[in-house]
Amino acid sequence: MLTKRIIPCLDIKDGRTVKGINFVDLRDAGDPVALAAAYASQGADELVFLDISATEENRKTLAQLVRRVAERIDIPFTVGGGISSVADVDLLLHNGADKVSVNSAAVRNPGLIDDLVAKFGSQCIVVALDARRVGGEWKIHLVGGKVPTEVELFTWAREVADRGAGELLFTSMEHDGTKGGFANEALKTLAGQVSIPVIASGGAGTMAHFADAFLLGEADAALAASVFHFNEIPIPELKEYLKDRGIPVRI
Amino acid sequence: MDLVIINYGAGNIQSIRFAFERLGFSPELSADPDRISRADKIIFPGVGEASSAMAKLKQSGLDRLIPELKQPVLGICLGMQLMCRRSEEGGTPGLGIFDVDVVRFTGVPKVPQIGWNSIRNLASPLFQGVGEDEYIYLVHSYFAPLGAQTIATSEYGGPYSAALAEGNFFGVQFHPEKSGKTGARILKNFLEI
Numbered sequence: 001m002l003t004k005r006i007i008p009c010l011d012i013k014d015g016r017t018v019k020g021i022n023f024v025d026l027r028d029a030g031d032p033v034a035l036a037a038a039y040a041s042q043g044a045d046e047l048v049f050l051d052i053s054a055t056e057e058n059r060k061t062l063a064q065l066v067r068r069v070a071e072r073i074d075i076p077f078t079v080g081g082g083i084s085s086v087a088d089v090d091l092l093l094h095n096g097a098d099k100v101s102v103n104s105a106a107v108r109n110p111g112l113i114d115d116l117v118a119k120f121g122s123q124c125i126v127v128a129l130d131a132r133r134v135g136g137e138w139k140i141h142l143v144g145g146k147v148p149t150e151v152e153l154f155t156w157a158r159e160v161a162d163r164g165a166g167e168l169l170f171t172s173m174e175h176d177g178t179k180g181g182f183a184n185e186a187l188k189t190l191a192g193q194v195s196i197p198v199i200a201s202g203g204a205g206t207m208a209h210f211a212d213a214f215l216l217g218e219a220d221a222a223l224a225a226s227v228f229h230f231n232e233i234p235i236p237e238l239k240e241y242l243k244d245r246g247i248p249v250r251i
Numbered sequence: 252m253d254l255v256i257i258n259y260g261a262g263n264i265q266s267i268r269f270a271f272e273r274l275g276f277s278p279e280l281s282a283d284p285d286r287i288s289r290a291d292k293i294i295f296p297g298v299g300e301a302s303s304a305m306a307k308l309k310q311s312g313l314d315r316l317i318p319e320l321k322q323p324v325l326g327i328c329l330g331m332q333l334m335c336r337r338s339e340e341g342g343t344p345g346l347g348i349f350d351v352d353v354v355r356f357t358g359v360p361k362v363p364q365i366g367w368n369s370i371r372n373l374a375s376p377l378f379q380g381v382g383e384d385e386y387i388y389l390v391h392s393y394f395a396p397l398g399a400q401t402i403a404t405s406e407y408g409g410p411y412s413a414a415l416a417e418g419n420f421f422g423v424q425f426h427p428e429k430s431g432k433t434g435a436r437i438l439k440n441f442l443e444i
Binding site for chain 1: 263265266269270272273298299300360361362363364365366367368369386388390391392406407426428429430431432434435
């Protein structure tokens, strides 16, 4: 049976992990490769690396990091942050990334999705949707959720899927960082609108929140950062918890 | 061990190379039919769209070479699908090594299938030391139905072939290079066949 995926997200700046990371038994929590290996051995199903310092100069540093991760890690990983061209994606995939996540550039130039899918295939193209409600309607936001657009979340999600994206990574900017649970209602609507997998992001605080994202939000995967980095929710415990609630997970 | 990964421009093959390096082997990447013919073991990878990948094989004459190979060959993901009779994706003929037609998933809520699924009915030395219902990682929209050459099954809206074998030819729908310890064991088993 296909299982629900648990995905830790690592924020990367200049080739190092940022945000306070307090991971048990890890000498250098700033080393993304060591952290990734620790998560893989804990049972994480995938990893996401988000380059928050994405600039032209940093592209090479990121590519080198991707290569080191790919050499060491035997589970799939996605790289995102500032990807705006076929050449950006080519560099990351060539260095061993399994998937890339595009965000703002796709909103500005939707044809980029078609170009990426034609060149690399749907299976490695994840489109990130950052949204919050404006006057009761979910609107896409850019630049880490700071810049609002007029683009409506569900309309955009359908277009992204039609253009051939392989997966959606939906982050509710309202829920992100609150630890109050995922945006389950919006997730459920999203799941009903597209026939590609949806990754839930933003709001994880307890193990019950993950169960809700799968059972109420009908998400295919759930992504979180700080609850894993600070070991507030150990992945093996989380998976046992989900399994006890009848949610298929890889243990 | 002279191990060659066929490099015909259909997708990312670094991960496969790294997986073998983690096992202590140094595979060579090549699209040269002479070089491939001399290898002890051959990996036939592939991601992307079937008909364009098939066109690339034809350009380099690999479509004629691969079915003639006598050494162990392991097709991975699209590589496995191209070893079948034909694929519904792009309506392309395949290499005809496995007597099965690749078709698209229907009647399932999500296509592609992305994630970890379990394999069972393991019937090949390829799965030596791998338990029934261990998990492997897959990303695919098309699948090979069950047939006489099925050596492992998985379920997504119904049973399908997770792996196929015929003589010296092996194919896996999943990505052993991304399937943790289980995947590493399967790659190691292939090298020991």
